[in-house]
Amino acid sequence: MISLPEPKPEILARRASILADLARLLPADAVIGEDIRLRPYETDGLSAYRQMPLAVVLPRTTQEVAEVLRYCHANGIRVVPRGAGTSLSGGALPLADAVVIGLMRMNRIREINFEDRYAVVEAGVTNIGITKAVEGEGFFYAPDPSSQLACMIGGNVMMNSGGAHCLKYGVTANNLLGVTFVTIEGEVVEIGGTHLDAAGYDWLGLITGSEGQLGLVTEVTVRILRGPEGARAMLAAFDSVEVAGQAVDAIIGAGVIPVALEFMDKPCIHACEAFAHAGYPLDAEAMLIIEVEGSVAEQDMLLGRIRDICAQFKPISMKLAESAEQSLAIWKGRKGAFGAVGRISPDYLCMDGTIPTGELPFVLKRIGELSTQYGLGVANVFHAGDGNLHPLIMFDANDAESFRKAEAFGADILKLCVEVGGCLTGEHGVGVEKRDLMTSQFTARELDLQRDIKSAFDPGWLLNTAKVFPLEGNARIAA
Amino acid sequence: MIAPSDEAGVAEAVRAAHAAREPLSIEGRGTKRAMLRPVQAARTLSTRGLTGITLYRPTELAISARAGTPIPEIEAALAEHNQQLIAEPPELRALFGVEEAATLGGMVGANLSGPRRITWGAMRDHVLGIRAVNGAGEVFRSGGRVLKNVTGLDLCKLLTGAHGTLGVLTEITLKVLPRAESSGSLVLRVADIAAGVRALSAALGTPYGVSGAALLPEGHGAMQGCLAIARIEDFAESVTYRLDRLRTELAAQGEAALLGREASEALWRDIRDAAPLNPAPEEAVWRLSLAPSRAPAACAELRAVFDARLLLDWGGGLVWVAGPATEAAHGAVMQAAAGGSFTLFRGPDALRAAVPVLPAEPLPLAAIGARVKSVLDPAGILNPGRLRA
Incomplete structure (x- = not known):
């Protein structure tokens, strides 16, 4: 179990008066203090970790967020920001002495401008909600994390979320124009705007992916893009991981950048097929789902090129979707991958490292060896174009030993990702989950520089403390 | 000038300057000295000695090079594998009146992006990893060599565009992409800048993946009038198809002509490098970034005050x-x-020293910025005065 800092006894002792103060600052229905209503906030998408918070507030406006932060800052109270709580790294895990600021009530779309191609939305608008608001005109918001039905844009900004289509469209950071940022002191600052690339320091870039360490974001100006004429997928199955990897290299090497390029290993193919009956080849060691965009003729041309490239690698089978429906069927298994694994195992940990794509065969071989060593099953989904690997480690949460092994197995995989030239997290964030592994990617001095930059925003270390940075190294700052 | 041949030498030079509280002018080959404010430093530390590509994996879409590597050298290496820098950085030798080509470190330090920025992102969007020396002479890294990485605070973004004031970049890893098989452009003759921006917005609102959207108010070469230009870069069949669709869908926006690959490439090189501005040596050059629909009014305001020569890119958003x-x-x-x-992109020293060369920051952000600066450059020795007085 991950260690959390000691709660401040003086804050715990003042709980009743803090709740009363918050109730004066905010409308009555925006402050939660009863245990039964706090319970839903004790965990997030990483449900293995639980901790009840001191209180939860649900502000409706930037001004209310600023007032809560000003109050918490003045009283030395820790703060944990929360969007939809879909973080898979424990980014929204509460602390016993912290006020959780939930942004789900800030769910208004402020402005949509098709001429200048942006939308201004509050932090609690869901990712899919942005696309829904603009798709009538043929536009969309590009980053599409698999939690997009639930996850909120404020959380997407804080975690710099990706998705299956970022090979072409980039991650959250590449699709933002501006944010309304609230400092721990409760100052409201507009960063960026409706224009590209403001001169001066790139605060927008630094804040994106900062996991709530620097301040809160209450409004976001995103770029919206005109969607393609259409899109279609194909699948190609191979009898070895190495060969599938070579096919990916050949596709990219030929100058074709598909909009999505997904890789699944054998355990994952089997789990998905049992769940979704998508017609996946069960004799394959590895399978690629490749999606292209354009007019129907362009899709035919691109899929034809990719088919010809794959054909050089002796595929077991290939299937080109001939319609949007067939394309959906191909995606159905992949999109249900996490649920599918959940069906064959009581619990699973979803890991999120990135590796140089050329290292895939070696990394999968090592993961297989570790799987045997730990006695736990693993299924691998891989964004093959950008190197983002999601091993799903199967375990039983009711068995403490099984959970301990799953955590250790996961840590070994992430360290392996760093060793081969990759990183600990491609899109889920460090959170509490990978906090103690940060020393495998950064030197002590590098981590201290990052800590000092946090201190420049949050001198009292009140913002989402106990995430991202290993606790022992934080002592220097607190001292 | 100090021009170490390796990163350790850069660190040592900065450590010495830090100990002596001696300001340093940080540059690559100094091609952008006339940009922003003149630096207040007696000595110059150049990264020109840090050259060479250190890693290039075409199938992983990543290239690493030392900061002093000239941009043409990187472009040549990429071209061998039919790849390119995504942000299409401008070649500014003519604009700055210098002989040498810019370095990778300078281009990233200035976050300079060209026409493709509108669809494919800015230089800062493609910086995957950096190595740098901070103002105390310590080497640090951020990011890495993989395309997706959210591990820790993103100092790559912070140093990109910081013009050497937060650290000396020593090595940079960029995402790269295949060069399109072909390209071509649709040129529309429009009534004025407002009509041109409307046409470009319409072009960028189509599903055809326009990768360049510029406006030349005074025409270009043999092409007369106010010209709105939309570029397609793709496989040959797609370029033909998409230009044809664009021409049909934008028929009401103005009289149209199509440019084939060669003419289109030449025209976009000129747009990228702001060549049509052709400023006299004593003139100043500015870059404005605006919501595109704001651009026509901004241009009118400028023309009301002085004889402004204009070139608009990024669908009108870059003036x-x-x-x-x-x-x-x-x-x-x-x-x-x-x-x-x-x-203030280019100008004589006197003007650059006298005016704010970029917008002021809101006060709370300026206070945070001062603290961040003192974390990364505790003695304030890196490029003092470069961004602000």
């Missing part, structure tokens, strides 16, 4: 301006950029 290097002209630029951003 290049050439004009007299006077405080009055600069004041007009600042006003026209309200709600957006501006830089």
Whole structure:
């Protein structure tokens, strides 16, 4: 179990008066203090970790967020920001002495401008909600994390979320124009705007992916893009991981950048097929789902090129979707991958490292060896174009030993990702989950520089403390 | 000038300067000395000695090179594998009147992006990893060599565009992409800048993946009139199909002509490098970044104050301006950029020292910025005065 800092006894002792103060600052229905209503906030998408918070507030406006932060800052109270709580790294895990600021009530779309191609939305608008608001005109918001039905844009900004289509469209950071940022002191600052690339320091870039360490974001100006004429997928199955990897290299090497390029290993193919009956080849060691965009003729041309490239690698089978429906069927298994694994195992940990794509065969071989060593099953989904690997480690949460092994197995995989030239997290964030592994990617001095930059925003270390940075190294700052 | 041949040498030079509290002018080959404010430092530390590509994996879409590597050297290596720099950085030798080509470190330090930025992102979007030396002479890294990485605070973004004031970049890893098989452009003759921006917005609102959207108010070469230009880069069949669709869908926007690959590439090189501005040596050049629909009014405001020569890119969102290097002209630029951003891109020392060369920051952010600066450059020795007085 991950260690959390000691709660401040003086804050715990003042709980009743803090709740009363918050109730004066905010409308009555925006402050939660009863245990039964706090319970839903004790965990997030990483449900293995639980901790009840001191209180939860649900502000409706930037001004209310600023007032809560000003109050918490003045009283030395820790703060944990929360969007939809879909973080898979424990980014929204509460602390016993912290006020959780939930942004789900800030769910208004402020402005949509098709001429200048942006939308201004509050932090609690869901990712899919942005696309829904603009798709009538043929536009969309590009980053599409698999939690997009639930996850909120404020959380997407804080975690710099990706998705299956970022090979072409980039991650959250590449699709933002501006944010309304609230400092721990409760100052409201507009960063960026409706224009590209403001001169001066790139605060927008630094804040994106900062996991709530620097301040809160209450409004976001995103770029919206005109969607393609259409899109279609194909699948190609191979009898070895190495060969599938070579096919990916050949596709990219030929100058074709598909909009999505997904890789699944054998355990994952089997789990998905049992769940979704998508017609996946069960004799394959590895399978690629490749999606292209354009007019129907362009899709035919691109899929034809990719088919010809794959054909050089002796595929077991290939299937080109001939319609949007067939394309959906191909995606159905992949999109249900996490649920599918959940069906064959009581619990699973979803890991999120990135590796140089050329290292895939070696990394999968090592993961297989570790799987045997730990006695736990693993299924691998891989964004093959950008190197983002999601091993799903199967375990039983009711068995403490099984959970301990799953955590250790996961840590070994992430360290392996760093060793081969990759990183600990491609899109889920460090959170509490990978906090103690940060020393495998950064030197002590590098981590201290990052800590000092946090201190420049949050001198009292009140913002989402106990995430991202290993606790022992934080002592220097607190001292 | 100190020009170490390796990163350790850079660190040692900065450590010595830090100990002596001696300011340093940080540069690659110094091609952008006439940009932003003149640096207040007696000595110069150049990364020109740090050259060479250190890693290039075409199938992983990543290239690493030391900061002093000239951009043409990187482009040549990429071209061998039919790849390119995504942000299409401008070649500014003519604009800055210098002989040498810019370095990778300078291009990233200035976050300079060309026409493709509108669809494919800025230089800062493609910086995957950096190595740098901070103002205390310590080497640090951020990011890495993989395309997706959210591990820790993103100092790559912080140092990109910081013009050497937060650290000396020593090595940079960039995402790269295949060069399109072909390209071509649709040129529309439009009534004025407002009509041109409307046409470009319409073009960028189509599903055809326009990768360049520029406006030449005074025409270009043999092409007369106010010209709105939309570029397609793709496989040959797609370029033909998409230009044809664009031409049909934008038929109402103005008289149209199509440019084939060669003519299109030449035209976009000129747009990328702001060549049509052709400023006289004593003139100033500005870049404004605005919401595109704000650009026509901004251009009109500028023209009301001085003889502004204009070139618009990024669908109208980037306005290049050439004009007299006077405080009055600069004041007009600042006003026209309200709600957006501006830089005094080139100008004589006297003007650059006298005016704010980029917009002021909100006070809380300026206070945070000062603290961040003192984390990364505790003695304030890196490029003092470069961004602000």
